[in-house]
Amino acid sequence: METSRQVLILVLLVSWPNFVETIDVTSDDWLTKFPEEFKWDEDYENARNEILKNEQQWRFGSHQTLTSDDERLNKIYVKEKKSRLEKGYGDETLYRPSLYFLTHGYNNRPTNKVYKILRGLPKGALLHSHSTLTQDLATYPELLLSLDNCQLCVNKTNKQYRLHYFNKGVRDNYVEDHNCEECPKSSDAEYNATLKNLRAQLSMHDGVDYSVKDIQTIWKSFLSKLNPQMGAVSTWHVFQEIFTATLSMLVEDNIQYAELRAPFGYKWDKNGTKIPQEQVLEFMQKQIELYKKNHPNFYGVKFIFAMSRGVAKNKDLKRSLKTANDLSKQSDLVRGFDLVGNEETGRSLNYFQSTFLKFRSLPFVFHAGETLWTGFDVDRNVLDAVLLGTKRIGHGYALDAHQYVLEMIRHREIGIELNPISNQVLGLVNDLRNHRNKRLLDSTHKPGVFSKKSLRFSVNSDDCLIFGTRPITDDLYMLVMAMTHRDSDLRVVKKMAYDSIHTSLLNSTEKGELKSVFEAEWKRAVKELRKASELNKIL
Structure with a gap:
């Protein structure tokens, strides 16, 4: 298997389109004037400006044109x-x-x-x-709570939300070990608290400082x-x-x-x-x-x-x-x-x-x-x-x-x-x-x-x-x-x-x-x- 992989990679590289095309880094295609050609005591500022100009030409967007309105x-x-x-x-x-x-x-x-x-x-x-x-x-949690047949199901152990929109007895495997109630309406007293909790559970804006956590956490x-x-x-x-x-x-x-x-x-x-x-x-x-x-x-x-x-x-x-x-x-x-x-x-x-x-x-x-x-x-x-x-x-x-x-x-x-x-x-x-x-x-x-x-x-x-x-x-x-x-x-x-x-x-x-x-x-x-x-x- 390893041999076949090596052969595959070799074939891919050898057959790469224009694989042998290279750039002569000392040509004008690379730098307008190669820095070593400058006399540092006489041309320092010119050399410095030339290098900065060439750096600028390499950057993303430098070759894009703009119209007069732009x-x-x-x-x-x-x-x-x-x-x-x-x-x-x-x-x-x-x-x-x-x-x-x-x-x-x-x-x-x-x-x-x-x-x-x-x-x-x-x-x-x-x-x-x-x-x-x-x-x-900003608006998605409100949308979810407003939809037909919305049930707010709360995990009995960790209090995490799960929204359920099927009729009773249909695909209840989604909400096993949850207590389910009808989602609150915007006029209900508990609506704002529920909305805040749902927004936190749908996003990383949950009060945790993730900047100090390790990647896997x-x-x-x-x-x-x-x-x-x-x-x-x-x-x-x-x-x-x-x-x-x-x-x-x-x-x-x-x-x-x-x-x-x-x-x-x-x-x-x-x-x-x-x-x-x-x-x-x-x-x-x-x-x-x-x-x-x-x-x-x-x-x-x-x-x-x-x-x-x-x-x-x-x-x-x-x-x-x-x-x-x-x-x-x-x-x-x-x-x-x-x-x-x-x-x-x-x-x-x-x-x-x-x-x-x-x-x-x-x-x-x-x-x-x-x-x-x-x-x-x-x-x-x-x-x-x-x-x-x-x-x-x-x-x-x-x-x-x-x-x-x-x-x-x-x-x-x-x-x-x-x-x-x-x-x-x-x-x-x-x-x-x-x-x-x-x-x-x-x-x-x-x-x-x-x-x-x-x-x-x-x-x-x-x-x-x-x-x-x-x-x-x-x-x-x-x-x-x-x-x-x-x-x-x-x-x-x-x-x-x-x-x-x-x-x-x-x-x-x-x-x-x-x-x-x-x-x-x-x-x-x-x-x-x-x-x-x-x-x-x-x-």
Whole structure:
């Protein structure tokens, strides 16, 4: 088996397109003038400026163009951004991106021009978010309590909530060892207390200081946040409301398109009758088309079939791959496949490589490298993801420890899905200025070993409901304020949107259509934001 794997890897590398293409690092393609050519005593300032200029040319967004309208808004944006950074440089207690989001983010969002400009601009595509967790923490708990047949079930031992919407005696296995009562109405005395407790149990905003917890403790709490709505998402009338709320949240954050990870579990009505998958897919398609009709700046949603790596065995994987393939034949909504969950405690991609190598029906978009470890299967997931042909890398936090793999990613233009706030909350980094993917952004256009292609990125939220974030705006704000250079500007924002479209699973025709939708909305939003800013109405 080991010999066959070595042969496979050798074949993949030898046959790599343009594998022998290299860059002469002493040529003008690399540096305009190589530093050693300067006479330091005479040309120190020139050498220094030349090096800074070339560093700037390597950074993400540096090659993106802006229109004259863009430039006018850009002046306002850059002025405000630098002002915020300089205040933070003088007093880090004023610098929000260095602080912990759970403490300083959700209940205290920025009100400055940078955030408001980012909020108003179109974002392109959201490529890394989980379907039932793409919800607004401010309104979602109220929605759940308001739905028909709602029962609030409290665990007899740990007092944890579980919402149940089936009729009595139907699928009661969800609420064994729970005491169930009808959900309180907004007019009831206990409603506000119940709402507060439910919000805490659905999210990491529960009074615990996770910034001082170890990663596995954080993950254990994170997974517990899925419990309150475990039965809710499988109840047909509830699911329909949840999905509609997801679409609304995407539109409100000016996102043109999304590819959501979804488990595609079965749905039942409140009497226990199973809903055919065809009916579920048809409902989602109709809702998407309705939102596209009502919101011309919205292109739609596709899905990535998601399977948990925590309990998976090869036979389970084969079954899930077959289900995903069958669904993709029923509807073009299903576009890819992924393994989700805690990489450190779940199965590695290498464990499943023999099964994955036999399956080529759907594109892979793997979570990979969401870890601080180096030299283990968990960080080597980035290598196996690339060898298995992934179209994108989810998180990729360990990518900087695998420089050869990074060059392969650059050459194949495999998208890197950034999730800064998720990485912070789940314990990989406290201060986002130390985020390891920051170095990848700084070397986006650095000439590669195999080709001159640039790295491709998207910015994402991962789990809005649990973290209390918006689908893109909050993470985008943290990225531009903590993970990019002081002098970076709207080129970063525009380039991030274009990269998200480029690395989506849409075909070339669909990408062209989405790009047109994005560009029309960008043009409209820039003019509106510029006028509002110049009149100080954005303050």
